Each structure stands twice: as C-alpha cells, then as structure tokens.
Amino acid sequence: MDYSQFLALKQEIGLLIVFLLVFLYDTFASPKGTKAVPMIACALMAVVTAWGFCPVVKLTESAFSGMYFTSPTIVAIKNILNVGVLIVLIQSIKWANSEFTAIRRGEFYELILLTLLGMYLMISSRHFLMFIIGLETASLPLCALVAFDKHRYESHEAAIKYVLTAVFSSAILLMGLSFVYGIAGTLYYQGIASALYGNMGVMLAVALAFVMAGFGFKISLVPFHLWTADVYQGAPTSVTSYLSVISKGSAAFAFLVVLTQVFGAVYEVAWEWMLYALIILTITVGNLFAMRQHNMKRFLAFSSISQAGYIML
Numbered sequence: 001m002d003y004s005q006f007l008a009l010k011q012e013i014g015l016l017i018v019f020l021l022v023f024l025y026d027t028f029a030s031p032k033g034t035k036a037v038p039m040i041a042c043a044l045m046a047v048v049t050a051w052g053f054c055p056v057v058k059l060t061e062s063a064f065s066g067m068y069f070t071s072p073t074i075v076a077i078k079n080i081l082n083v084g085v086l087i088v089l090i091q092s093i094k095w096a097n098s099e100f101t102a103i104r105r106g107e108f109y110e111l112i113l114l115t116l117l118g119m120y121l122m123i124s125s126r127h128f129l130m131f132i133i134g135l136e137t138a139s140l141p142l143c144a145l146v147a148f149d150k151h152r153y154e155s156h157e158a159a160i161k162y163v164l165t166a167v168f169s170s171a172i173l174l175m176g177l178s179f180v181y182g183i184a185g186t187l188y189y190q191g192i193a194s195a196l197y198g199n200m201g202v203m204l205a206v207a208l209a210f211v212m213a214g215f216g217f218k219i220s221l222v223p224f225h226l227w228t229a230d231v232y233q234g235a236p237t238s239v240t241s242y243l244s245v246i247s248k249g250s251a252a253f254a255f256l257v258v259l260t261q262v263f264g265a266v267y268e269v270a271w272e273w274m275l276y277a278l279i280i281l282t283i284t285v286g287n288l289f290a291m292r293q294h295n296m297k298r299f300l301a302f303s304s305i306s307q308a309g310y311i312m313l
Contacts, residue, residue, distance in 0.1 A: 005063035008070060011078050012120050014051055018044040019113040026106030034106065038093040041109040045089055049082040066188065067127035074124055077253055084246045085116055092238035100151065108148060111141040112242065119250035123257070128177050128187040131254070132170075135218075139166045142247065146235040158234025165217055165227040173214025179207030180262075189261045197265045208263060208271050212278070215258070218251040220305045221312065222281040229293075232301035240297060244304045252311050275312060282309030 006013070022041050026034060051057065058072040089109065096105040114137065121134025143166060147159030181187055183204055184195035196204065216224035232240045263271055286306030293299040 008061040008063040008068065009124075010057050011048070011052055011070075011075065012117060012124075014048045015113060015117050015120065018048055019110060019117070022106065022109050022113065026110070035097060035102075037106050037109060038089070038096045041113075042086065042089045042093070045082070045086045045113075049079065049086055052079040052082055062126070064127075064130070066190070067130045068121075068124050069126045070124050077123055078120055081116065081119060081246055081250060084249070085112065085242070088112070088238055088242050088246065091241065095236065095238055100149070104148075108145070108238075111145050114141045115139075115145070115242075116246070119246070122250060122254040125254075126189045126261075128180075128189075131258075132174070132177075135170065135173075138247070138250070139170070142166075142239075142243070145239045145242070146231055148236050148239060152234070154234035155236075156234075158231045161227045162231045165231075169214050169217030169224070172210050172217070176207045176210025176212075176214060179203055179210065183207065189258070192262050193265060196263065204266065205270055208266075209274065211258070211263075212271065212274055215251065215255045216278060219248055219255060219308050219312075221278045221308055222285040222305065225282070225286070225305050228305055229289075229298045229301040232304075233295055233297045237297075240300075244300065248304065248308065252308070255312075279309050279313050282306065282312070 018041075021044060022037065025040060026037050029036070052075060058075050060071045062069045089112065092108065095101060096108055101108070116138075118134045118137030118139070118141075121137060122131055123134075125131040125134055143159055143163045146162045147155050149155040177187070180192060183201075184192040186192060186195065213224060215221075217227075220228045232243065235243065259267075259271065259275075283306050286302050286304075286309060290299055290302035290306065293302060
C-alpha cells in the first residue's frame, strides 16, 4: 500500500491533529487549566478553517483507488462547514464553562470534531463503503452530544429517539445499497452509474426508494421527520445549532452527490417523481406544524424541516 495517498486527505489530517491536541490537553491539563479548552478548541478550529483556503489544499486529488476524491468545490463545501462549526464552538463557550457542563467540557469539543471528520468523509467519498464509514462516524458521536445534559429527562428522551432513528435509517440505507450492489456489482459511484444506464427495473425503483428514505431520515424530510422536534427540544442549544445547520448541510450535499453522480442517468424514469413527492410533503407539513408550536426549539425544528424541502427543490 502506498501510504503517500493519505497526503490527499489534507483537511481530514488537519482536523485529526486538532482533535488530538484538544484531547491530549484535556487529558493532561490541571483542573484549572481545563478552563482553557474551549478557547484552545476555537483557536485551533480557526487555524484549520484558514488552512482550508490555502491553494495547496484546493488541488484535485483522489486516493485509495478512487474511493476518496477532493476538488476545489469539495474543499469549499468543507470550508463552509468549518465556518459553521467555528461559530457553534464560539457560541458554546459560556455554556461549556457553566457549572453543570464544566466537568465534561472537553468531551463536547472532541465529539464535535469527530462528527465533522465523518462529514468530511461523506462528502469526499466516491465509494459507498467509505460513505457508510463517514456516515456512522458522524452519527454515533451525535447521539452522545444529544444526551449531553444527562440530568434532564428531555435530553435522555431525545438521545433514545436519535439513536433508534439513526440505527433504523442506516439499516434502510444499507438495504437499498445492497439492492444497488445486486444490480451493478460494484459500490463505486462511477461503476454504479455506468451499470444503471438504461437499466431501469422494479428492483432499481425499490433500491432508490430505500436509499432516499435513508437519506430522508438524516435530512428530516417528511414523512421521516418525526424525531426532529423532540431531539431539537431535548438537546442542548449548542448541539441543536450543530444538528440543524452543520449536520443537515453535510447530509444534503452528500445526498446531492449520490443522486446526481450515481443515479443521474435514471432521473426522469426513477427518482424525479419520488423527490417531488417528498418536497411537496416536506414544505407543506413543516410549515403547517410550525404554526402550532409553543416551544421555540420545536418551532425552529419544523422550520428547518420545511427548509430541507426547499434545499431539495
């Protein structure tokens, strides 16, 4: 194996270095020294964000036999996520230093960085195996973040609902991908697109329905949205901000890449009508239910559901 391929993962390596520095500092610093963890995490994240705008990062490269791909467009998307994460980290400083959160403030920043790494892999993957690795790397730490206020019952409930939803949606997505593999005989995006060209059938329609349902859970499209309001309400405000902006944005971009690069050839005959149905339902139900809410977080949750419909449109 040529280990120089790892050099193509410049932004991922930078993020891993930030994660390790925050982890080591949080582990070995004195109790008084750990108060600086939020500021250190924000400063290091700012450096990584600035690093993403350097010309050397914006090269078009691939690694691992085409499983990983990066280009100036993908780097720009990751930079947008970096800016959003930096805002969330700055916003959370006061909360992380509060009396109830201070004992585990380091874990919050470490989990945030780990989920961002998974989102990087989702966006740069050109093979469904790497995509699933990125998806699970992003999803599992989010379950812990949702349950971060462990002394609140709403946080427990939100975490359970998020865990069950994440597991269920991943199972549905994997079922759809197994059908796709049965049709195409490969998990590479380009190989699947070539195999599906002019190969429309019932099995492909079922596979697409499963794949779109799996992504629908991640992006909160109706009717896969039922977890969103409870999770947003029960999670800490900083985590809710992260879920509604960063997590949803990365999933939407990954969904766009999969639909266009993998299933683009069967757009008119397979998934155009499916997507329009989801869009109409999502915009309508999201706005109607937002009008009935009395809790600000639940209101914003249904607002983000309707916005997901506009993003898909």
